[in-house]
Amino acid sequence: MGGDGTDRPPDDEAADGDLPRGSEPVALGHRLGQVCADLLSRVAVDGAGITVMGSLAGGLRGARDQIAAVGALSSRLEDLQLTTGEGPCLDAFARGVPVLTADLAAELGRWPGFAPSALAAGAAAVFSFPLQLGVVRLGTLDLYRTRSGGLSRSQLASALAAGDAVTEALLTDPDTDPGTGEDIGWLPGVHADVHIASGMLSARSGMDVGTALLRLRAHAFAHGEPLREVARRVIARTLDLTDPIHDDPRPTPDPEDDHP
Amino acid sequence: MPLHLAVRRLIPTRGPESVDETLALIVAGAVASLPLVTGAGISYLERDGTVSSRAPSDAVVAELDALQNTLDQGPCLDAVRGGDTVTASDMSTSGVDRWPLFAPVAAQRGVLVACSLPLFNRHDAVVGALTLYGGHPEVVGEDGLSRAAMFASCASLALHGAHRVARMTTALANRDAIGQAKGILMERYGLSDDEAFARLVASSQHVNLKVHAVARWLIDDARGAGSRP
Incomplete structure (x- = not known):
């Protein structure tokens, strides 16, 4: 046709x-x-x-x-x-x-x-x-x-x-139809930052990306913050989320040093 | 089981099914609803052009479907290759002339009658064939064939839908994996989004893997490898 x-x-x-x-x-x-x-x-x-x-x-x-x-x-x-x-x-x-x-x-x-x-x-x-x-x-x-x-x-x-x-x-x-190729250009990717942030958290902490996504969702829910906003702050490194205990609702100050 | 019920059962009620589940539903529906059909299986045209046997209803069907691939002859292959319905009313006589190696084995297993119906996608390309087996010639009689043809067109629709969903699921999952891998590279090397993607693409060309495959490798590698447990 x-x-x-x-x-x-x-x-x-x-x-x-x-x-x-x-x-x-x-x-x-x-x-x-x-x-x-x-x-x-x-x-x-x-x-x-x-x-x-x-x-x-x-x-x-x-x-x-x-x-x-x-x-x-x-x-x-x-x-x-x-x-x-x-x-x-x-x-x-x-x-x-x-x-x-x-x-x-x-x-x-x-x-x-x-x-x-x-x-x-x-x-x-x-x-x-x-x-x-x-x-x-x-x-x-x-x-x-x-x-x-x-x-x-x-x-x-x-x-x-x-x-x-x-x-x-x-x-x-x-x-x-992506067919055999990988053309998925029709998808706008509204959650793109969420996946990037999951990857960043995973690399930062060693938790798998699924757990990292849960961590993002939990923070968003607990603080009434949009998930994409949480993701953006993780990407901008103003929110850490690698430590579940000290998950701070406020943006974390820039780390003054880089201890392991 | 009445035909209309069997057709309705091709449409799962609980949610989208995978391609494999849809194939199994088609076969189960055919055996349950088409009179005198004792077994059924699907010859599935794989992406590389080979034909594999899927969702056989029993061990005899599994054997006969596989045998056709081994011998490179039989009604399934004729239907997949020719795109027309192929019928065999007696494997012990006329069948032998067409498939000299396959037909005697089928006859020996008590499968004297076979009907192989091609399954089409929306672009009228053959994606496989539904093959019905039985012992009674009425399976390929006028009534039997028209019921089978109707069932096969419903099966084609169901299969087309399952393929479409499967491709979309894959596309979504691949894209997410690429996003996650970008995040890993951005974190590790302080890259921007675009730089991370460029690095993924470069790696994929370097190791000759799809970008999403490289992404999945990175995701697995990052787990447990971070600076803190």
Whole structure:
């Protein structure tokens, strides 16, 4: 199937949750961002994000990425779910069904780590839809509102349709298939600093990178600090974290000497 | 088991399955739902072009699938190479003309009938073949073949999905490993992000390994090797 899209007119931008495809190739990330932006008015939400993960275990370990994010809180909510290892996105992915939380304040017990922080960040309702087609489960479409309230029937239908379109795009778009090569340029790498910081902690202390990631997450959670911010401070060497006992919430002063 | 149930079971309910698990689901579904089929297996086209036998339903299937690779003849290989469904209604007679070495062994094991259906990806390329074995000619009769063909197209879809997820999982894991390895080099040698990546790429060319493989080596090496326990 060579000349894809050459024999038909460009689609309306993101109409009906469909992905725009003009004559010129538009990067997948950009097209997905348009779908998210379109959802804001269509579903009356304040933000939308798309997170991919290959497996639940991988997603919990940080093998995930947020390939589109619209709205002030979308990236914070993604950060929080990696930090706490729980939340609507992970539940929707694990169970393969939409997770609709019209009033997050009433679900504190469901996600004791995620929910209070998400509320504090300003989210009041969260809706996550698994991106799946049969055997394939690629990630989630995550919506939030800053005021509580459920989705109407037609809003739910729009969100589901958008999820299907996104899934189809992820499955068919040449951008997403690394093939035999290692081209993963379509992934923005929103957690890149977290992995670098895990590597730095590992080299610094000899703990394995998995333990290092846990250390980062624990610090972020305990101090209510975004995980990516914790990672940046580790990279800038203003936060050590090699010693679990003396994990200091404040930035550590520059070490005056370099004793072993 | 009714066919529609078997097809539904190709779609795991608990989460995405690996390619191997999907292959096993396909084989189990075929044996459970297709009448008179006594065994099944998958001939899987590997990246290097070789064909390997996967997920055999029993020891006889395992033996026959492997034998076809050894002898370089048989219905599985014909289906994988030709891209068309290959049927054999009697291994003791007509089968011998087509596969003189393989057919007598199959017949000896009581497998007189075989049907090998190619599995396709979304680009219509053959990725393997589902081979059904039995003792009754109705396995390759009109009804049997149309059921088998329907089952095989569902199996192709399931397998395509599993491949796609597997590649994405690998891509994500490789990228994370590269990030972690960059962190190790940045910490050890005081490098910047870009310098660390350049060093990884240079090492990978030097030792002729993929960048992610070098990264994994560094990650393993760093564990336990830090300045403090």
